[in-house]
Amino acid sequence: MINPEQGFTSGVIREADRFVGRYEDIRDCIKAINTELGLVAVYGKRGVGKSSILRQIQHMALGDYGLSKKSGLEREIPTRPRTYLTVYYTCDSMIRSGQDLLQRLCNDQDPEDGLLRLVPNDGKEIVEFARTKEVSLGADLKVVNWGSKGIESSKYARIIPNDIVQTFRNMVNAIVIHQVEKRMKRDGLLVLLDEFDVIKDKAGLGSLIKSLSSEKVKFGVCGIGRDLTDLVNDHASIERLLEEGAIHVKPMAEMELERIITRAEELFKGALSFSSTVKARIAKLSQGYPYLVQLFGKECVAVANKTSVNEIDDHVFDMVIEDIQSGRAFPTLEAMYQKAIGGSTDRQKLLWLLAEHKEEAPLYQDESGRIQLKKVRTDADVFDIPYVDQLLPRLIDANYGPILYREKQGVYEFLNPVFRVYVTLRNI
Ligand SMILES: Nc1ncnc2c1ncn2[C@@H]1O[C@H](COP(=O)(O)OP(=O)(O)OP(=O)(O)O)[C@@H](O)[C@H]1O
Ligand SMILES: [Mg+2]
Known part of the structure; x- marks a missing residue:
């Protein structure tokens, strides 16, 4: 069994050796x-x-x-x-x-x-420690004992x-x-x-x-x-x-996102590899967000463990995609998704339209993600989604997210761009 955390993490990157690009x-x-x-x-x-x-x-x-x-x-x-x-x-x-x-x-x-750890006082015991594994250069100070007098720094x-x-x-x-x-x-x-x-x-x-x-x-x-x-x-x-x-x-370029996977391969020390087409697919689907690459990576490890393979090729990755489409792969994002659509297939369709909505400017230049409701309405007609005005309020309501943020009259934006990408993945 491969531990996904060895190569991927959904937390803040602290160690420099996991940091890419x-x-x-x-x-x-x-x-x-x-x-x-x-x-x-x-x-x-x-x-x-x-x-x-x-x-x-x-x-x-x-x-x-x-x-x-x-x-x-x-x-x-x-x-x-x-x-x-x-x-x-x-x-x-x-x-x-x-x-x-x-x-x-x-x-x-x-x-x-x-x-407070750095404020000098008599009883406190402060020692040097290194924040990284490799270097002794980057020493900082940490408290190992607050001292018998408690936090009494008034003398200093x-x-x-x-x-x-x-x-x-x-x-x-x-x-x-x-x-x-x-x-x-x-x-x-x-x-x-x-x-x-x-x-x-x-x-x-x-x-x-x-x-x-x-x-x-x-x-x-x-x-x-x-x-x-x-x-x-x-x-x-x-x-x-x-x-x-x-x-x-800014969102990361696809080349850099691919390197997150390459770095993970190194961290797995040969126990798991990804084909180059899968790396490219993950990078493309993640649309600039390293968090999604990390989530994809973890899910690939889960599928690899389940099916006892150690190379993620297109065939294995298709199973990952299936897991995403069915909502099994990324539970936190899925919970947000279900809460947002509230059991309505029309709202589900509208959410997808909103998520797919692209402004003219390319993602990496502007990354604004603004949505013009007027254009979405036109598309909603094409896709036969009725009552946009009744479906929309839930998406702006704080009790159900909120998913969208209203910038001004008729202009909205996804509050969480990672969630926006998830909505598109859910419906590929
Ligand atoms: N340079 C990087 N290399 C590899 N992975 C990264 C890098 N930067 C961020 N990530 C991954 O992306 C995710 C989000 O990173 P981080 O928490 O730093 O973002 P953030 O902008 O602070 O998010 P938030 O707005 O939620 O505070 C984490 O899973 C992290 O592992
Ligand atoms: Mg943060």
């Missing part, structure tokens, strides 16, 4: 973390691969440039790259504002990624009641002096904030980050957005900070 983005990342003052902003569509890039930024910030070297970008690495200690925090929708965010950061007890960083901004500054200053400079001899502290887009009240976030950034403290924000204004709406205030740090993550 993204040559341009990696180059931008190198630049962004090596500028003295500046903010890093990683943005793009849902499921496109943003967090995986943010994790690679973390490796580089620690001085681990293994991935850049493997990508042939050795020349882009400065002779003396800037190195950091890092904090990685994933936001959630309970964080309403910048104040809330700082409050959370100041209380995050994650032993490997939290801010003054906690100011009712002033979270100042408390955060004090904590960060203590970290910079004691851990970044004295202990680890690094250039700065890098605070990476994933899912930054979910913060509801974005007013003032940009200027808050600007005021907290310095030569010693850099922020990296990451989230869903068509452009930077979706991440920080007062982005004018940080425009100059972003000159070298804006990284727009």
Whole structure:
């Protein structure tokens, strides 16, 4: 039996050896973390691969440039790259504002990624650890013992009641002096904030980050957005900070998607191989989304295990396609699908029409995915789907997804582009 996780994963890519492609983005990342003052902003569509890039930024910030070297970008690495200690925090929708965010950061007890772990105090035991298997270069700090006094850092960083901004500054200053400079001899502290887009009240976030950034403290924000204004709406205030740090993550080219499978073959160490036509088929069907390649890969392993083969050829892959069409292959996406159509075959047809709807601009250039309802209506007539206006509301209703997002009158977009691709796969 082959373990699918050995070659494929549907989670965020942490290890550099599973990370494929993204040559341009990696180059931008190198630049962004090596500028003295500046903010890093990683943005793009849902499921496109943003967090995986943010994790690679973390490796580089620690001085681990293994991935850049493997990508042939050795020349882009400065002779003396800037190195950091890092904090990685994933936001959630309970964080309403910048104040809330700082409050959370100041209380995050994650032993490997939290801010609090780095605040010096007497009892706490902090050790160095490497985030990658291979390198000892990229050491970060983690807590192995919070100490008998609990989390008592007031001696080093003054906690100011009712002033979270100042408390955060004090904590960060203590970290910079004691851990970044004295202990680890690094250039700065890098605070990476994933899912930054979910913060509801974005007013003032940009200027808050600007005021907290310095030569010693850099922020990296990451989230869903068509452009930077979706991440920080007062982005004018940080425009100059972003000159070298804006990284727009786009869907991947088919060649790169194929390389995810080739990399998986290497990780399976010869236990499983894919024919070149299957690789090409998977890459094409995934329409730019590495997540789908990973899901296809896993399903191929499942079928290979079931039928005791170790090469995925067209014949085996046809079975995978059958599993997808019947809704067996990708249960999470299938659950969304069933909830969306709500037992109506007409709505099922309409959903398919919407998913197949293409704007004139090619996917990789624009990747907008906007749907003009007017055109869909015309097609609905052709395919004999009645009552579009009665079928549509469920797809916009938050209780059933929502599947679509209404941009303006008559213009819609799939909230989750991976789901859109799934709808097309479900009906090939
Ligand atoms: N460079 C890559 N090489 C191989 N697989 C990748 C790469 N980038 C992303 N993936 C795969 O794609 C999927 C989505 O990646 P990731 O979670 O980083 O995307 P995201 O944009 O942060 O998603 P979300 O919008 O849901 O937060 C994961 O299954 C991951 O394994
Ligand atoms: Mg993510």
